[in-house]
Amino acid sequence: MISPKYVNTITDEKLEEKLFQRENVSALEDLLNSTRKEYQVLREAQRRRKRVSSRKVTRQDELESVFNEVKECVDEYLGFHFKDRPICSFSKLRDYPDPVARKTTRSFYATGTSGLLVSGIDFTINPLVFSASIVVLGIAAYNHLAIRRSRRYYCDLDKIIVRKDEYQTMLPVLAHEYAHAVQRRFPPLRSLWNFCQNFIEGHARGVQRHVAKSYWEREDNPGFMDFTVREDTRELHLAYRLLCDRFSQQPHKTLVKGLPKETLGQRLYRRTKGKVDPHILGNAIMLLHEAQHGAGIYRDMLHGHYAF
Secondary structure, three states: OOOHHHHOOOOHHHHHHHHOOOHHHHHHHHHHHHHHHHHHHHHHHHHOOOOOOOOEEOOHHHHHHHHHHHHHHHHHHHOOOOOOOOEEEEOOOOOOOOHHHHHHHHHHHHHHHHHHHHHHHOOOOOHHHHHHHHHHHHHHHHHHHHHHOOOEEEOOOOEEEEOOEEHHHHHHHHHHHHHHHHHHOOHHHHHOHHHOHHHHHHHHHHHHHHHHHHHHHHHOOHHHHHHHHHHHHHHHHHHHHHHHHHOOOOOOHHHHOOOOOOOHHHHHHHHHHOOOOHHHHHHHHHHHHHHHHOOOHHHHHHOOOOOO
16 A cells, blocks of 8 residues: 555655656657557548547436446556545536636626627627627637536545547546546545646556556457557657757657647646646656556555555
């Protein structure tokens, strides 16, 4: 089991020290080269419409069924079977866990609608009100869309929210978020949650990868790996560039050409928090260790048996 002593070895600072080593530049190049090939094969398959179609999960009862399926797979993989379970639901404005985002979006809708009503009475008196109202409603709609597309685990609430998605994408996403719920059930890790984000996100990516590969093999459908391989490729790519910058090396152009770049969310995280998204650093760290010691490390970590 994870102990306070073990948690002190997996803080963000400790794991970043392990990652930012000169020898890891070439190690990441090898990993990126392999993942890049997987990414290109899957992308080409999509272009040729060879991906097996998948049903879309849109109802709460369907989501519960898929979540139970994922929970069983993850519990077996990690070797833990907790009786209590997190809440799992689709992301909706009315019960979105972030009160600031929820109230702000509703306020923008109300303000924009009121402005349209006022300008509709006599548009010639104040056309600026009409224009401003359209802008405000546009912001509200954008925020609302972002909420509906959210995928996240809320530690304090023990709640998973996801967006309506294809079954083959929903499975690995739920595996990632449920991995956070498992992590939360270890008090030493929960007490330092905000200081172990690289471990938390990297470990969840590893669990996600295991579930995606399991279903790929079980269903003979590479579509289960699409989302995961794309994220692995993006995050390895960005971590590789970070290490190259740290050691004043030029990334190999042929290696990074055509790879997925930083997302808007990752860019906003970097600019608002002044640090790199922990998915990037955590996944790179875990992939380096997985390449050396195999996929069993994610189980060993929660049992406190794996040393970085």
